[in-house]
Structures are given as structure tokens and as C-alpha cells.
Amino acid sequence: MEESEVATQKETVASTCVRDSAENQSNEATGEVSNPAAAAVCKPAEETGARFNRLKLLDKVMQKSLEKFIDIASFNRFASTFRPLYKKNPQRMESIHKQFIEELRRSIQEDISRLTEEGHLEFKLNELDKLERAAKDKPAPAWRPSGVPEQDLCSFLMPYYQKQEAYMRLELKKVQAENAALAQKVQAGRESIAQTENRISAAVDEWKASVTEFETLASSLCPADVFDV
Structure with a gap:
């Protein structure tokens, strides 16, 4: 299902690029100025797809973590914690648990959104794309920790x-x-x-x-x- 969504997204971007390219060619022939917004949208399909996949993967990981955290606060565990109240009014306890789960989910989702905005994750992912493209042009292997903290620290501090x-x-x-x-x-x-x-x-x-x-x-x-x- 997710692969089909990614494929659909790529096909949409590709069709948009083809249409905008044809419009730009016609505008160049007639001397008209092309739309800069359309040119900005028309990026390489591979780069756009990679960024889309990263953002989607990050959102998927966060949502799965959220669901696992919500599952921990199940109704049975909630009821066992407040067993005297549950015995008096089980329906009321279910309503309280439902409100608790909704409020918990909403607050966590707000925190995730705020961290995403404050951490500039979209910008960081773009920087990651640039680093990957730059790494392809460097045949030398990248630095990796040796497993000995003293050597790694020396290799980092000695040039300085x-x-x-x-x-x-x-x-x-x-x-x-x-x-x-x-x-x-x-x-x-x-x-x-x-x-x-x-x-x-x-x-x-x-x-x-x-x-x-x-x-x-x-x-x-x-x-x-x-x-x-």
C-alpha cells in the first residue's frame, strides 16, 4: 500500500514536470516569462522521491512509536491501577480512559510537531541529501569510529x-x-x-x-x- 502511494506520488511529480516543461518551452518560444513557482515544483524525481520517503519514513516511525506507547496505557492496565473506581462504575472508567487516551495522543502529537518545527527536520533532511550527493564524489571511505575512545579522541584533537x-x-x-x-x-x-x-x-x-x-x-x-x- 505504501509503495503504491510512493509510486503514485512520483508519477504525479513526473507528470507535473512534463507539463511544466512543455509550458516553459512554449513560453520561451513566445517570449513570455515562465512561472517560477512551477519551476520550483519541478525538481528531479529522484531527489523529490528521496526527500518524500525520508519525511514519510520519519512520520511512520513516530506514529508507530506513538501507537506502541498508547498500547502500553491499555484499558486493562488503566483499570487495574484504579480497580476500586472500576468496580464502582466500569462505564465511567471506560469513558475516563477514552478521554485520557485522546488527550495523551493529542499532546504527544503536538509535541512531535513542535519538535519537528523547532528542530528544522525538513532542512536537516535536505542537508542530508546534499551530504549524500557530496559523498558519492569522494572515493575515499568516510571516517568511522575505531571502537577505542582514546584513539578516536586523539584523531579528532591532534589536527587541532x-x-x-x-x-x-x-x-x-x-x-x-x-x-x-x-x-x-x-x-x-x-x-x-x-x-x-x-x-x-x-x-x-x-x-x-x-x-x-x-x-x-x-x-x-x-x-x-x-x-x-
Whole structure:
């Protein structure tokens, strides 16, 4: 029954695509603009069928799980839980159980719908289609866990740590180069200060020598006994 429904759905999509393709060709011949909504509907039959199957399979799984959960809350189990009330009024208990099942089913169905919308399951299924198409073009096998958590964790973290190590090495080289340039500037400053100190010392020595020479010359030109009375 389900296969016939899927086949009918595919035939409907295919017929729609053929009709829209013929309309687009006629519109192109007459220069008219084709309908973008019809073009959006006309997708590859295989892709549309796969997405339809996934959505239908998800809904089928959720409905089966819901039915199994509802079956657990059967009337016999419900009545055995509230046996004193069941003995007093079995019909009333059946009515309460029926209302309970309806309310339970409705609330669970609302939760499923809300989770489907909040989880963006349709978008995720589309992404799954893209991943499958991309995987077909990659001959290399996909990653699979080895069964050893330590190895799997290392295989996942090692590339990250290697990138971080390479980045830190590059930053270390930059810092070392900056430190070397600063050290050269400091050395050059020290040499400049030493040269300035030498020039100052030499100038002081020259000044002292000139003062001594001047005093000697002054004493030789003006002896002290000339001024004696």
C-alpha cells in the first residue's frame, strides 16, 4: 500500500514536470516569462522521491512509536491501577480512559510537531541529501569510529593541536625577531652613550689641560715679586 502511494506520488511529480516543461518551452518560444513557482515544483524525481520517503519514513516511525506507547496505557492496565473506581462504575472508567487516551495522543502529537518545527527536520533532511550527493564524489571511505575512545579522541584533537602548535611556533618566531631587533636598538643606544661619555671625558681633560696651561702662562708673565712695595 505504501509503495503504491510512493509510486503514485512520483508519477504525479513526473507528470507535473512534463507539463511544466512543455509550458516553459512554449513560453520561451513566445517570449513570455515562465512561472517560477512551477519551476520550483519541478525538481528531479529522484531527489523529490528521496526527500518524500525520508519525511514519510520519519512520520511512520513516530506514529508507530506513538501507537506502541498508547498500547502500553491499555484499558486493562488503566483499570487495574484504579480497580476500586472500576468496580464502582466500569462505564465511567471506560469513558475516563477514552478521554485520557485522546488527550495523551493529542499532546504527544503536538509535541512531535513542535519538535519537528523547532528542530528544522525538513532542512536537516535536505542537508542530508546534499551530504549524500557530496559523498558519492569522494572515493575515499568516510571516517568511522575505531571502537577505542582514546584513539578516536586523539584523531579528532591532534589536527587541532597541530594547527595550534604551528601557530604558536610562528608567533614565537615573530616575538624572537622583535626581541632581537629591540636588543640591537638597546646595544646601539649603549654604544652611543659610551661614545658620548668618552667625548665628554676627553673634553673635560682638554679643558683641565688648557686651564693648567693658562695658569702656568699667567704665572710666568706676572711674577709675584714685581708687585712687592
